[in-house]
Amino acid sequence: MAKKRNLTWGLGNVVAAAIVTSGLFYAGVHGIGPLPPIGPGFNPGTGVWRMASDAQLPMSQDLRINGLEQPVKVIFERNGVAHIEAKNDHDLYTAMGYLHARFRLDQMDLMRRQGEGLLSQIVGRKAISSDEFELQLGLERTAQQEWREMKPGDPARAVLLAYAAGVNDCIAQDEKSGNLPALFKLLGYQPAVWTPIDSLVIQGEMTQSLDFSTSPLDYALLVKAMGYQQTMKFFPILPPDTQHPYDTGPYADNGLAPIESSTTGEVQSISATEEKSILGLQKHFRDLPSTAIHQGSNSNNWAVNGTKTVHGEALMAGDPHLAQTLPSIWYQISADDPDTHFSGVSIPGLPLILIGHNQHISWSETNVQNQATLFYQEKTAKSHPHQYFWKGAWHPMQTIHYHIPVKGGQTVPLNVQLTVHGPIMTQEGQTLSVDWMGALPSPDLDVMLQIIHASNFTGFKSALQNWHAPSQNFVYADDKGNIGLISAGYYPIVKQGDMWLPLSGTGQSDVIGTVPFQDVPQVYDPPTDFVFSANQREVGANYPYYIGTTMDFFDNGYRADEIYQVLSHGKDLTVQDMERLQNSTTDYLATEIVPKLVSVLKKQTLTPQQRTAAKALSTWHDQMGVNSVAASIWWTFWTQYLQDTFEPWWAADKVPVAQDPSLAVGPNAALNEDLESWTLNDPTNAAFTAPGGAYRTASEVMQQAFSETVKQLSQKLGNHVSEWQWGKLHAREFQAVSQIPSLGYGPRPSSGDNWTVDAADSNNGYLSTAGPSWRFIMNWGDGKAIGIYPGGESENPMSPWYENFVQAWWNGTYAPMLSAKAASRAPGHVTWTLQ
Amino acid sequence: MFRIRMLTGLLILVASVAAIWLTNNVGDWWATLIVGGVIGLLWTGAGVKTVIAVLAGGLGWILPLLWQAQSLPMGRASSVLAGMMGFGVGDGWIVWVLTAVFGILLSISATWLGSAIARLVTKPATT
Numbered sequence: 022m023a024k025k026r027n028l029t030w031g032l033g034n035v036v037a038a039a040i041v042t043s044g045l046f047y048a049g050v051h052g053i054g055p056l057p058p059i060g061p062g063f064n065p066g067t068g069v070w071r072m073a074s075d076a077q078l079p080m081s082q083d084l085r086i087n088g089l090e091q092p093v094k095v096i097f098e099r100n101g102v103a104h105i106e107a108k109n110d111h112d113l114y115t116a117m118g119y120l121h122a123r124f125r126l127d128q129m130d131l132m133r134r135q136g137e138g139l140l141s142q143i144v145g146r147k148a149i150s151s152d153e154f155e156l157q158l159g160l161e162r163t164a165q166q167e168w169r170e171m172k173p174g175d176p177a178r179a180v181l182l183a184y185a186a187g188v189n190d191c192i193a194q195d196e197k198s199g200n201l202p203a204l205f206k207l208l209g210y211q212p213a214v215w216t217p218i219d220s221l222v223i224q225g226e227m228t229q230s231l232d233f234s235t236s237p238l239d240y241a242l243l244v245k246a247m248g249y250q251q252t253m254k255f256f257p258i259l260p261p262d263t264q265h266p267y268d269t270g271p272y273a274d275n276g277l278a279p280i281e282s283s284t285t286g287e288v289q290s291i292s293a294t295e296e297k298s299i300l301g302l303q304k305h306f307r308d309l310p311s312t313a314i315h316q317g318s319n320s321n322n323w324a325v326n327g328t329k330t331v332h333g334e335a336l337m338a339g340d341p342h343l344a345q346t347l348p349s350i351w352y353q354i355s356a357d358d359p360d361t362h363f364s365g366v367s368i369p370g371l372p373l374i375l376i377g378h379n380q381h382i383s384w385s386e387t388n389v390q391n392q393a394t395l396f397y398q399e400k401t402a403k404s405h406p407h408q409y410f411w412k413g414a415w416h417p418m419q420t421i422h423y424h425i426p427v428k429g430g431q432t433v434p435l436n437v438q439l440t441v442h443g444p445i446m447t448q449e450g451q452t453l454s455v456d457w458m459g460a461l462p463s464p465d466l467d468v469m470l471q472i473i474h475a476s477n478f479t480g481f482k483s484a485l486q487n488w489h490a491p492s493q494n495f496v497y498a499d500d501k502g503n504i505g506l507i508s509a510g511y512y513p514i515v516k517q518g519d520m521w522l523p524l525s526g527t528g529q530s531d532v533i534g535t536v537p538f539q540d541v542p543q544v545y546d547p548p549t550d551f552v553f554s555a556n557q558r559e560v561g562a563n564y565p566y567y568i569g570t571t572m573d574f575f576d577n578g579y580r581a582d583e584i585y586q587v588l589s590h591g592k593d594l595t596v597q598d599m600e601r602l603q604n605s606t607t608d609y610l611a612t613e614i615v616p617k618l619v620s621v622l623k624k625q626t627l628t629p630q631q632r633t634a635a636k637a638l639s640t641w642h643d644q645m646g647v648n649s650v651a652a653s654i655w656w657t658f659w660t661q662y663l664q665d666t667f668e669p670w671w672a673a674d675k676v677p678v679a680q681d682p683s684l685a686v687g688p689n690a691a692l693n694e695d696l697e698s699w700t701l702n703d704p705t706n707a708a709f710t711a712p713g714g715a716y717r718t719a720s721e722v723m724q725q726a727f728s729e730t731v732k733q734l735s736q737k738l739g740n741h742v743s744e745w746q747w748g749k750l751h752a753r754e755f756q757a758v759s760q761i762p763s764l765g766y767g768p769r770p771s772s773g774d775n776w777t778v779d780a781a782d783s784n785n786g787y788l789s790t791a792g793p794s795w796r797f798i799m800n801w802g803d804g805k806a807i808g809i810y811p812g813g814e815s816e817n818p819m820s821p822w823y824e825n826f827v828q829a830w831w832n833g834t835y836a837p838m839l840s841a842k843a844a845s846r847a848p849g850h851v852t853w854t855l856q
Numbered sequence: 857m858f859r860i861r862m863l864t865g866l867l868i869l870v871a872s873v874a875a876i877w878l879t880n881n882v883g884d885w886w887a888t889l890i891v892g893g894v895i896g897l898l899w900t901g902a903g904v905k906t907v908i909a910v911l912a913g914g915l916g917w918i919l920p921l922l923w924q925a926q927s928l929p930m931g932r933a934s935s936v937l938a939g940m941m942g943f944g945v946g947d948g949w950i951v952w953v954l955t956a957v958f959g960i961l962l963s964i965s966a967t968w969l970g971s972a973i974a975r976l977v978t979k980p981a982t983t
Binding site: 042 | 877880881882883886889917918920921924929930932933936937939940941944951954955961962965966969971972973975976
């Protein structure tokens, strides 16, 4: 009996020990609760601790890379900038893939996952909205189509394959050596093999963040609330203020008729059910990552020819304004082989630079901001399930079935339905589909390959004929002193209807074509001796095609106005002048409005505190400096002036701001332009008088807004006006791509605002998370370039190359963009030989 | 006899730490279970066995990190990792503790399993 008891106890002991040990093994392999797989993740040899040794700067060494045809040299400058010296294109792009993966694999994997709807697989249910949206929109479907259209022999196909091979070499090495970035270990997964489709998805993701917009839905809600006429008064197609288009005409009209506007009495409105449906869809969009929908405006670029420069040769500058993140969206690189030379910034995941120069030409991009997203109200009926009515007949919707893998949960099924216009985004209350130009195949890589090999404007322009999306203003300068600007891309034209509103899906408002390439905005060696773009409307009022409205979504033009001011008066311009302009914090709108405000205030009886504030404004030079008191007063005043003017209308019309905060009155392009224009030219405009309120003019509203400004700033920053520095209200923050707060930078008090040339883009005007993501200046006087981006070449937060450019960027300084040869002579360089 | 036993125990501890260190270096973290199991199977005497298992697991997982800390900023690494895991950046100690505790738990649970098996197989039945 005792023997049996002992045996039972012994067996029980073994079972208990086995259960505990197995449990630990399970936790080691799969993780437990919030903890990642602890075994592979935290072991001191190959786990997350490896991040410390991986962060050490590379040493000169030989590395074995599969698939190289001949040895490749990679020279790293002391600051991390890499230079590839290869013997042929195949090896050059393989090395580029290897370098991107070596320093940015995490970022690349997150980007492809976002675009392919696979974020939930690694982070769980919180990414379901994003995954569903991306699968609906179909970046991967477009990428697959683009890949299918690249026939054998297509240069871009060869480049993508070579690049993918380099990425996969690095992944294989990292897996073998335990060197995968820490995030893979913490999230407990291995990166999948890199494919050309992944690169094309990342290209699509950039397109999406630059030109997928929802403003037709905003327009629909505004029309519902305040009526068509009032909406179009506040958010007109053409800007009411004076702007500086870069292409002033004369314009040609080669065939396609301009869009017909239905301002003749046909009221375009939506029902209460449709309004609810749109509000639901807008909420869905708000839950997406901030880069999923285009918001705000992006970028400056310009060029001046030798007439205006000190050395008689061209100068060119470009600074794309994108989300400022760590790691940055950019990876700086130069590459050389007997057929290819380029130097500039690339996007990890894409095998080319997007901005930079070769031996003969330089280029940079800004966003065109034309309307590229159209929404269609599909006609459906219960008697015709899964069908839509188009061109007089019922057609079946195409259905694509997806299964979204979810970490720690069950796979989520998703059916995406497509009409002839595009994917259906909602069927609640109405059936809305979206026709987005970014969903159409665009041979961007082929175009960039041609640009990289172009040596003059003819080659440059010829390449851009095939650039479809995202539409971009490509600035150009060359070693012969020529300058130019082309706004390449698709400009959709519909048969009839107001494109800025949801259109009828029954066929009469379909896209029938685009603006022909010869008619898109462009200039070459203009008599002004300079070209410039800053997301302003590129053309004047008599341009014969519809390209977008003030809300969908050209910039207010103040950066462009400031650039125009400087360049039009510029003589003997130098690189330093270009630097100063890129870093300018002059608020152009303030230069126009503050004198008016000061003049109004002079006629009023002010309190001592108000007098001090008014004096600060009257002696201010419109610089949004971090220590400027007047900058705080100006910005607070302007936002309050907007509120005091428009808010009564919004309240009276019950604009659904609570349900859709993007409709709130704020410093957006259209309202800024309205108020600027009325203040300067029409101070008795009826809009100043609140509905049902006493008669008011601009002066009275300005006076009220100023009084409220002083009160607000007293409450926020104390009673002493001298303490109201702009840096106490305004900061910049560079968020981590991984959304891990401790891996970001800031918030740090900062100069600039939404429309200074050195833009500090933000939703609320106070915390900027976007702005100049790269500053680049090409000096064709000596063929040398300089550049800087707020970040560093490595994504490893412990690496000295993680954020080593941030301070220089913050100070407005630049680094020389060396050639490979110059880099190999620079002190502290390191050379890898890949073979 | 006691001294020989102590010396043997020390040798087993050193060998265990070395084995765990080396296997972790190539990513075989689960080898700690084998080392713990072997300790449990071979050593008699619950008290010393437990001490050896705890030390082997703890030192086997922490010593390599301390060794690396001579030339690498492992303290900063733990802070960064703590931040990445959602703790505060000042909570780097959590990552050290997590690493050491996991090593100890692996070792000691396997030692328990090894001893339980050894006892089942070798212990004579009492009547």
